[in-house]
Amino acid sequence: MxxxxxxxxxxxxxxxxxxxxFESGLKTCFAEIAAEAEVAVDGEQALTLYRAARYAEDADLFPDDLVRVYLAIAPKLGLPADQKYGERLRDSAKNWxxxxxxxxxxxxxxxxxxxxxxxxxxxxxxxxxxxxxxxxxxxxxxxxxxxxxxxxxxxxxxxxxxxxxxxxxxxxxxxxxxxxxxxxxxxxxxxxxxxxxxxxxxxxxxxxxxxxxxxxxxxxxxxxxxxxxxxxxxxxx
Missing domain, CATH: 3.40.50.1000 (HAD superfamily/HAD-like)
Structure with a gap:
């Protein structure tokens, strides 16, 4: 030292x-989307999937990349793979x-x-x-x-x-x-x-x-x- x-x-x-x-911000947004879709999402599982998707070779700059990430992992979480939800995840950064x-x-x-x-x-x-x-x-x-x-x-x-x-x-x-x-x-x-x-x-x-x-x-x-x-x-x- x-x-x-x-x-x-x-x-x-x-x-x-x-x-x-940011982890609480992401989990909160995933939970809100899940509630609307009437499914249950485990927050830590969502973070694990996010981590794997976030560091893909075609990743964009953060947090714009959250749109792509959401669309990539939504099916694995049982969530609707809809562009508007990806944009919602990106925009959640405004309130973190x-x-x-x-x-x-x-x-x-x-x-x-x-x-x-x-x-x-x-x-x-x-x-x-x-x-x-x-x-x-x-x-x-x-x-x-x-x-x-x-x-x-x-x-x-x-x-x-x-x-x-x-x-x-x-x-x-x-x-x-x-x-x-x-x-x-x-x-x-x-x-x-x-x-x-x-x-x-x-x-x-x-x-x-x-x-x-x-x-x-x-x-x-x-x-x-x-x-x-x-x-x-x-x-x-």
Missing amino acids: SKSLPEFKYMTFDVVGTLID KGFADSAAALARLAKDYRLVAMTNARRWAFDLFEKELGNPFYATFTADDTGTEKPDPVFFETVFAYVAAQGHSKDDILHVAQSQYHDIGISRKLGLANCWIERRHAQKGYGGTIEPVEFTKPDYHFTSMAGLTDAVAAARA
């Missing part, structure tokens, strides 16, 4: 899954909520660090997520801005270039995320300090996030954003 928490100047954040509870501790934690951290969002979501969706989180970010990078999605190193290198232009380096960054696949593994390979927020610590499996080929032990590990902010406060004290 190269630095203590107070020594970092930037904290970069994955957004969907770390700060925004932050985790209960996200906004308050970000507000606390913003007092001591430059917070940078790094999201695979498109700009239109991120703008809504950012508002939900209280607009805490110093800078923001979306899939539209970088032209790619994590874990592509290009996404991270775009942020490194931004930080370098401000006279700093990746050594000044702590990357905070819940996805081992999209963030923790690749950040380690790129020599970036990282912090794993294990949102599913009380649940089995990887839910809606693709399973990594191998587990990466993070530099810092908490089960909530509140845990991170408490650790920062203790270290600064």
